[in-house]
Each structure stands twice: as structure tokens, then as C-alpha cells.
Amino acid sequence: MKYILAILLILLSTYSDIFLFRIGIIPLPPSSFLIPLFLALAGLKYSVIDYMDIIKTHSFKMLGLILFLSIVYAAITKASFTVIIEKISLNAITLLLYLYAVQFFRTESKKLVIFVLVISLFILGGSVLYDFSIGLPKYSKALAGSVRKGGFGENPNQAASGIKFLALAALVYISDTKTLKYFVIIFMLLTVFLTFSRSGLLSVIMILGFGSLNNWHYNFKTTASVLFSRSMKLLILFAVLWISLLALSNVIRDNFPQFTRGEAGKRLDLLTGQSKSNDLQKEAISGGRGDLLISYFEDFMVNPLGYGTGYSSDKKANNGKLNTHNYYLYLGVNLGFIALVIYLIYVVYNVKFAYNHDQFYYFIFALLFLLEGFFTHSIFYERPIIICLAFFDSLVYRKNTTVTNTKSLKLISTK
Secondary structure, eight states: OHHHHHHHHHHHHHTHHHHHHHTTSSSSOGGGTHHHHHHHHHHHHSOHHHHHGGGGSHHHHHHHHHHHHHHHGGGTOOSOHHHHHHHHHHHHHHHHHHHHHHHHHHHSOHHHHHHHHHHHHHHHHHHHHHHHHTOOOOOSHHHHTOOSOOGGGSSHHHHHHHHHHHHHHHHHHHTTSHHHHHHHHHHHHHHHHHTTOHHHHHHHHHHHHHHHHTTTOSSOOOOHHHHHHHHHHHHHHHHHHHHHHHHHHHHHHHHOGGGGSHHHHHHHHHHTTOOOHHHHHHHHHSSSHHHHHHHHHHHHHHOTTOOOTTGGGOTTTTTSOOOOSOHHHHHHHHHHHHHHHHHHHHHHHHHHHHHHTTOHHHHHHHHHHHHHTTTOSOTTTOHHHHHHHHHHHHHHEEEOTTOOSGGGEEEOOOO
16 A cells, blocks of 8 residues: 555655556546545554644644634635635645645655655656656647757746755755765756756755865754855855856757747756846846736735635636745735735744754755745645645654554654
8 A cells, every 4th residue: 555655655755647548547526536645645554543643743833713704714715616616625635735745754664655756756856857858748738839948847936946955855865975965966957958947047056065165964963164165165055056057058049949049048047157148137126927926915915804815816806817936925915914924924933843853954944845836826735845845744743653642743853
């Protein structure tokens, strides 16, 4: 049973289930088959007593609150009934996926956990490499005309997000093995770069920066003198990476001219510092995220109590706008300022929680998670993020296998 659950977790965390459905290998969509299958098998494997204590975790409480508010705010929204049901269902699936994933990671063997994380990373990242070099089947005109590559994630930003979180999770257990550690880091950097995701590359820089400053230790090991010496090494590292980035961009331009045109060309120029000043201004304030930020912020200021479940997802309800592309605005606009304040407390608490329990990789994850909310409105709907959240929580919320009641949940600090 545990191996079936491991395979299902790999499929869910890499979007392989969606890809297999697209090409007809799996006859039913994931929401109707593989996701219910994982939840059912996990429910059969673990008794209610085994996982009931997970409801005490701070993340479960947060996810439960979002589900509760989405049900309550369904009463006042102008969104369609289909959108309302979709959002409530997604929140419920997220809660259950987190619940069972935490139980899996905290009870199964370390080798099996490493297998799930590493294989997931290489499948998702490998799909981006394959998509870049050969090309995956296209399922829509938008994908067929897209130059940026997303692999099984389809959306390049979504793929980059999954890769960076899976890589960070994998590094928790393999950072002591230098060869494998550097291979994972290079693989992460290469595959995220091929998505041309700005948020992805910023996150990779954060992982490299914080990891190097702490010498990739599991616990906090940084002192003032060590911090200074490692900062110098880090500056050299980033200089080398920047030179490599410039060299790689020239190789791409010379060998793949399609990457010099359209959105991909703009992203490549932006990443290498070759964008014109007027292009940078347009990128910052107009034509997409900037306009959405201003428009939805104005909506929030007009009605800070929220417009109801699914408001920002239904164009008929929000005057034809795209979604917020920002989770903080997503909560504020849909579920009101109370939900936003609670979530802000949650993401800040994650940082403090990691520090209090001496979990340095959890600390990096908490910072990335906080940052991710500025770039996507679907942070709790992206399966790699939820699965990695469950993994990092499992490092702290350990199961005492000698106790079989609900008091068996223990907060630990691994030294």
C-alpha cells in the first residue's frame, strides 16, 4: 500500500497525472480518479487515530479556516454556482491532501521519502528539459504558440514553482552528499531558467544564498564571523552564476532563435539586464500583473469585507478581469481583510516556527512560501507546494509510534 501511495504522490506532485490524462493513458481527469484514489487508499492505510492529531498543526488549521470561510462567503458572492463549488471542492481536496501527505512523510521510511522527493523533482524538471529540446504534445492553441516551456506543469511559472520547492525538499536529506547536492542544485537552476520564470529564478537565488550562508546545514549554524566569510564566497558564487547566465543566454540566442522573439525574448532580455528602460517601466506598471494589482487593490479598499467566494475567478462577476495573480489580494478581495490578516500571521509564524525548532530548511521554505504569495493566487491549489508543505511540517510534527492516542503528536527539534 505504501508504495502505491508513493507513486500517487509522485504523479500528483509532478502534474504527470494531468499529462497522462491529456494523452489518453488515464481515461478520467485527476479530480475524478487519481486524487480520490490517493485519498481513499490513504484513508484505508492510516486509522483515524493515526492522523487525527494532525488537525492540531498550524497549517491544517489555516487550510481548514480557508475552507470554512469559502463556505461562509459562498452566501454573498456574485460568482456562478459552478465557480463556487469548484473553489470549495479545491479547498477540501487541499486540506485532505495535506492531511494524508503529512501522515505519509512522518511515518514512512526515510529512503521512501527521499525516493518520492527526488524522483518527483527529476520527473517535473525532466519534463521541462524534454519540452525544451524535443517538445511535449500540445493540448491547446495557447500551449502550441507558447515558446516558454512548462513541461508537465504546462504553465512555465507553475512548473518553476514546483521544481524549486521539490528541490529544496530533496536537499533536506541529500545535502550531506556533495555530488548529489550539487547535481540537484545545477538541475534546479537549469530547469527553472528554461521556464524564464522571474519568480522562479528569484527563489532559486534565495535558496542558493541562504543555503550557502548556512553551509547547507540542517540546523542554524551561522555566526557573525562565519556569516561574513561565507558572504564573500557567496558574492563570488553569484558572480560566476551571472557570467554563466549571460553565456547561456547567448547560446540560446544563437541556437534557438525562437527564444529571441515575443514574451520569451523579453524575459531573456530582462533576466540578463538587456531590457530597455521603457520596457522595464511597461513591465512594472502596465499590461497584466501591474494593472491587476491596482484594480484589485482598489476593489479591496472599496469593500475590505470581501466580495465572496470565487469573485476574482469569475469574469462575469469581476467585470472581465483575470484573477489576482497574488494570493494576498486573492484572500482580501474574496474572503475579506480578516482572512488576509490571519494568513499574514500564518506566513510570519512559519518563519518564527522554523527558527524556534532549529529547522533551517524549513526557514528557507517559509521565506519562499511567503514570497510565492506575491506571484500566484493559486498557492494552495498547486499540488507540489501542498505536498512540500506537508513534508516540511512532518519534519517538526513527528509521530511517536509508541503511543496510539491523540496525544502522540510531538513537536521536535532535530539537532
